[in-house]
Structures are given as C-alpha cells and as structure tokens.
Amino acid sequence: MxxxxxxxxxxxxxxxxxxxxxxxxxxxxxxxxxxxxxxxxxxxxxxxxxxxxxxxxxxxxxxxxxxxxxxxxxxxxxxxxxxxxxEDLDAQAAQDAMKRAHDALQGKDPADLDYEAIQAELEAAKAQMEMLHRIGKVRG
Missing domain, CATH: 2.60.15.10 (F0F1 ATP synthase delta/epsilon subunit, N-terminal)
Structure with a gap:
C-alpha cells in the first residue's frame, strides 16, 4: 500500500x-x-x-x-x-474575464484603476485557459 x-x-x-x-x-x-x-x-x-x-x-x-x-x-x-x-471550468467565462481585464487597462483614467486587482483577474483567467487546454476541454 x-x-x-x-x-x-x-x-x-x-x-x-x-x-x-x-x-x-x-x-x-x-x-x-x-x-x-x-x-x-x-x-x-x-x-x-x-x-x-x-x-x-x-x-x-x-x-x-x-x-x-x-x-x-x-x-x-x-x-x-x-x-x-x-469539470466546472468554463472557457467562455475565462475568455470574458480576460477581455474585461484587457478593456479595463485601456482607455480609462489611471487614477480609477486598481492595477493589482486587474492583473490578478487577468492572471487567473489566463491560468484557467491554460488548464482548459491541458485537460482537453478547449482545443487550439
């Protein structure tokens, strides 16, 4: 054992x-x-x-x-x-989170941005997408 x-x-x-x-x-x-x-x-x-x-x-x-x-x-x-x-990971939700984070970094007043929170959201979304690719739930 x-x-x-x-x-x-x-x-x-x-x-x-x-x-x-x-x-x-x-x-x-x-x-x-x-x-x-x-x-x-x-x-x-x-x-x-x-x-x-x-x-x-x-x-x-x-x-x-x-x-x-x-x-x-x-x-x-x-x-x-x-x-x-x-099995609960959602590719669309991860892609939406990545888009929100990218959008937040573009065209806004820098004083209004919480860069640390946006960066954390972006990193989490990227990690989810990498995991989805590794486990075969997303191709490409």
Whole structure:
C-alpha cells in the first residue's frame, strides 16, 4: 500500500476536497511544487493555476486562483483565494474575464484603476485557459 497524507483544499466559500492522497502538485509562486507523504514542512504562496492530487482512485485537478499552501507532517492544507473543480471550468467565462481585464487597462483614467486587482483577474483567467487546454476541454 502506498504511503498517504491528508489533504484539505478550502476557499472562503466551500471545501473543495478533504481526503488522503498519495501526492500533490501545487502551483507555487516560484514554480510547481511536488509534495509526497513525509515531505518537509513548508509554507508557500500559490499562484493561479492547476492543483493536482492523486488518490487511490486516480488523479484529480482543481483550479485555484492563488492562496497559501501549508505542509505539516501529516497534513497538507490549501487555503485558496477561489477555486473550482476542473469539470466546472468554463472557457467562455475565462475568455470574458480576460477581455474585461484587457478593456479595463485601456482607455480609462489611471487614477480609477486598481492595477493589482486587474492583473490578478487577468492572471487567473489566463491560468484557467491554460488548464482548459491541458485537460482537453478547449482545443487550439
């Protein structure tokens, strides 16, 4: 039997997953993190992207828009800003979000713009589109 570790993935609105896993691949702020049972303790910021975890039943993907990852000896906790299951991703919604962010950056008074919020929305939308391409929900 493979070694496992508890994984909890939560947002402010919902619990996306709670269970034992064999490994986790998380979108760390400095690059993807591969986490297996008995991993050293760490805390990392997350960037928008795909969070993958493997259970005895197979590998599952979630989209997270950012947040924090904490690894303890017997528990991995992901506190995601927002998140959704891969099957719930919507290509049209991601494209609309990208368009809104691009439009917001063009033709407006710079004093009225919250560049940080717009950039975060743009990065999340791009990460969603990349994930949709990777999992085969969008071609091209």
């Amino acid at each position: 493979a070694s496992t570790i508890q994984l909890d993935v939560v947002t402010a609105e919902q619990k996306l997953f709670s269970g034992t896993v064999e490994k986790v691949i998380a979108p760390g702020s400095m690059g993807d993190l591969g986490i297996y049972p008995k991993h050293t303790q760490l805390i990392s910021k997350l960037r928008a992207g795909e969070l993958k975890y493997t259970t005895a039943e197979g590998t599952t993907s979630l989209f997270v828009s950012g947040g924090v990852l904490e690894v303890q000896p017997t528990l991995i906790t992901v506190l995601a800003d927002t998140g959704m299951r891969a």
